[in-house]
Amino acid sequence: MDALIRPATEHPVQEINTTTDTRDYLAKSRQDAERKGYADWLIVDIDAHHVETVSWPEVTSFIEDPVVRDQAKMYHSERIGAPPYGLNGDLGLRYQDVGGRIPHQSSQREKVTETDVHRDVVLTRRAMHGLGVDYMVIFPTPMLFLGMHPQTEMEVFLSRAYNRWLTEKVLPGDPGMVTLVVLPFNTPVEALKMVEEFADTPGVIGYCVTSTRYKPVHANEYMSLYRAIEETGKPIAFHAGYHWQDPSLATCNTFLGMHSLGFTWCNIVHMTNWILNGIPERFPNLKSLWVESGLSWVPFLMQRLDDQYLMRQSEAPLLKRMPSEYMADNCFYTCQPMEKSNMKALECTFEMINAKSNLLYASDWPHFDFDTPSVIYDIPFLDEQAKRNILGLNAAKLFGLNQNGPK
Numbered sequence: 001m002d003a004l005i006r007p008a009t010e011h012p013v014q015e016i017n018t019t020t021d022t023r024d025y026l027a028k029s030r031q032d033a034e035r036k037g038y039a040d041w042l043i044v045d046i047d048a049h050h051v052e053t054v055s056w057p058e059v060t061s062f063i064e065d066p067v068v069r070d071q072a073k074m075y076h077s078e079r080i081g082a083p084p085y086g087l088n089g090d091l092g093l094r095y096q097d098v099g100g101r102i103p104h105q106s107s108q109r110e111k112v113t114e115t116d117v118h119r120d121v122v123l124t125r126r127a128m129h130g131l132g133v134d135y136m137v138i139f140p141t142p143m144l145f146l147g148m149h150p151q152t153e154m155e156v157f158l159s160r161a162y163n164r165w166l167t168e169k170v171l172p173g174d175p176g177m178v179t180l181v182v183l184p185f186n187t188p189v190e191a192l193k194m195v196e197e198f199a200d201t202p203g204v205i206g207y208c209v210t211s212t213r214y215k216p217v218h219a220n221e222y223m224s225l226y227r228a229i230e231e232t233g234k235p236i237a238f239h240a241g242y243h244w245q246d247p248s249l250a251t252c253n254t255f256l257g258m259h260s261l262g263f264t265w266c267n268i269v270h271m272t273n274w275i276l277n278g279i280p281e282r283f284p285n286l287k288s289l290w291v292e293s294g295l296s297w298v299p300f301l302m303q304r305l306d307d308q309y310l311m312r313q314s315e316a317p318l319l320k321r322m323p324s325e326y327m328a329d330n331c332f333y334t335c336q337p338m339e340k341s342n343m344k345a346l347e348c349t350f351e352m353i354n355a356k357s358n359l360l361y362a363s364d365w366p367h368f369d370f371d372t373p374s375v376i377y378d379i380p381f382l383d384e385q386a387k388r389n390i391l392g393l394n395a396a397k398l399f400g401l402n403q404n405g406p407k
Contacts, residue, residue: 018109022123022366026130029372033132036377042392042403043373045133046334047239047291047362050120052140052162054109056084058169062161086154087142121173127365128176131372134392134405138166138179139208144241147185147213156184163198171203175406178399180208180237188221195228205399206234206289211266212241218277226279230286235332235398240267240293267293268301271327275305278318280330287398289332292364296339299352302327328354332398334362335390336371340379347381356386360395 016025033039052059060072072085112122120138128136143162146155159182171177181198183191198204207229209217217238229236242262243249249265252258267290274280274288290298305323309316319326333353340346353359364370376382376390396403 019111021110022126022130025366026127026372029374030130030132032372032374036374038373038377038387038391039132041388042396042405043131043133043361044135044137044392044395044399044401045128045131045363045365046137046289046360046395047139047336048124048127048136048365049139049141049367050124051142052166053084053087053142055120055165059158059162059165060085062164063157064160065157068157083142086149086158088145088149117173118170120170121177124177125174128174131363131365133176133363133373135176135178135395135401137205138170138177139239140182143182144210144239145212145243146182147210147215148243148245149186152184152186156187156190159184160190160194163194167198167201167203178203178205178401180204180206180239182208182210183225185209185213186215188219188225192225192228195225195232199232199234204234205401206237208237208239208291210241211238211270211293212243212246212262213266216273217270218273218279223282226283226286230283233285233400235287235289237289237291238267238270239291240264242266263293264297268297271301271331272305275323275326276309276316276319278316280326281318281320284330286330287332288330289334289360289398291334291362292336294337294339295333295335295349295353295359296345298327298333299349302352324352328352328358332358332360332394334360335376336362336364337369338371338375340375343380346379350381356389357394359390360398361391 030039057073057076060069060076063069063072068086075085110123112119114122124136124138128134140162143158146159149155163181166179171179181194181201181204183194185191195207226236240263242258243266244252244258244262246262246265249258249262252261271290279286279288302324305327309319309323313319316323333355338346349355350359361373361376363372373391377387379387382390393403395401
């Protein structure tokens with residue numbers, strides 16, 4: 001613990017690069033929590049990332065197929081822009097560091113001297129302490145684009161290898177580190193096998209679908225998968241992303257435009273199909289979580305679907321309520337990135353999505369636009385109980401986490 005609470009190093013120039021120590025980077029966040037009085041609250045970070053490709057030789061060693069595993073060992077690369085074996089590259093990854101001005105997220109290379117636990121455990125502990133969170137849900141980074149891989153078998157090989165590596169080598173290092181199993185969603189039979197394999201694995205609190213994909217969420221072949229997830233009592237999360245090669249997004253000539261639209265577009269499409277095809281009616285106990293797509297798209301889609309549904313109800317025969325009611329009652333959302341330039345609009349959004357019960361804090365650490373818990377604490381129209389709910393208690397209820405923190 002002493003290694004986590006050492007004084008932050010003062011730098012004459014606040015330069016942040018791939019070797020910047022997380023404890024220095026987040027020192028002000030920790031001080032902010034203590035100064036404002038929420039340092040002792042339960043805080044659950046629903047969306048944080050590690051750079052799994054730094055450990056790619058370890059990850060690929062868990063590939064079951066000997067031929068694919070040997071190829072992975074022969075053709076290893078961890079450089080952004082030249083993706084590691086089995087991963088298809090995405091142009092946007094090379095733009096997120098703003099021309100090298102925000103490089104910390106692209107490849108975490110800060111010094112780690114501890115040898116008793118995995119390197120990722122050390123880095124995650126530093127982030128957890130700096131942000132002041134009790135639980136941190138760990139997601140991959142480049143692997144979030146697996147859903148667009150032209151070889152669906154690679155999604156199966158790599159997602160299973162990653163899940164086994166993470167649950168066997170990383171998560172046991174700290175009870176506050178948890179994850180949502182990455183499903184090879186393009187292959188429903190294999191996704192179902194993965195639900196069954198990891199249903200009782202310590203540290204697994206749900207299942208993740210990478211949202212950048214062409215496979216429709218309402219396809220009949222997914223119904224047995226949804227039933228199996230529902231029976232585990234754990235939620236399914238759709239983690240948003242972008243895909244600059246998508247024909248509609250390819251017209252955007254800036255990362256700013258693509259990033260603004262991409263992370264919302266994929267979840268808008270999935271949510272539309274999720275609701276209008278009656279998934280909440282068919283699986284009433286299945287909770288869905290919509291991650292890293294912000295919030296401003298939700299009230300838009302609520303109103304749009306309600307308006308169209310009233311004129312064409314025959315096309316959504318499974319619905320018994322308005323689309324917006326399902327989106328407010330059966331769906332959960334994470335706050336990052338929270339569009340807050342218009343507080344009046346944000347307050348309306350919170351009311352429409354039932355934020356006091358259905359909104360969860362997420363940092364998106366260590367990405368360039370990450371949010372500290374103060375993003376929720378500082379909202380003027382929330383009372384203390386609502387802030388406590390959003391920062392941790394809602395997540396504890398949804399995922400069955402200990403409200404007193406990890407043991």
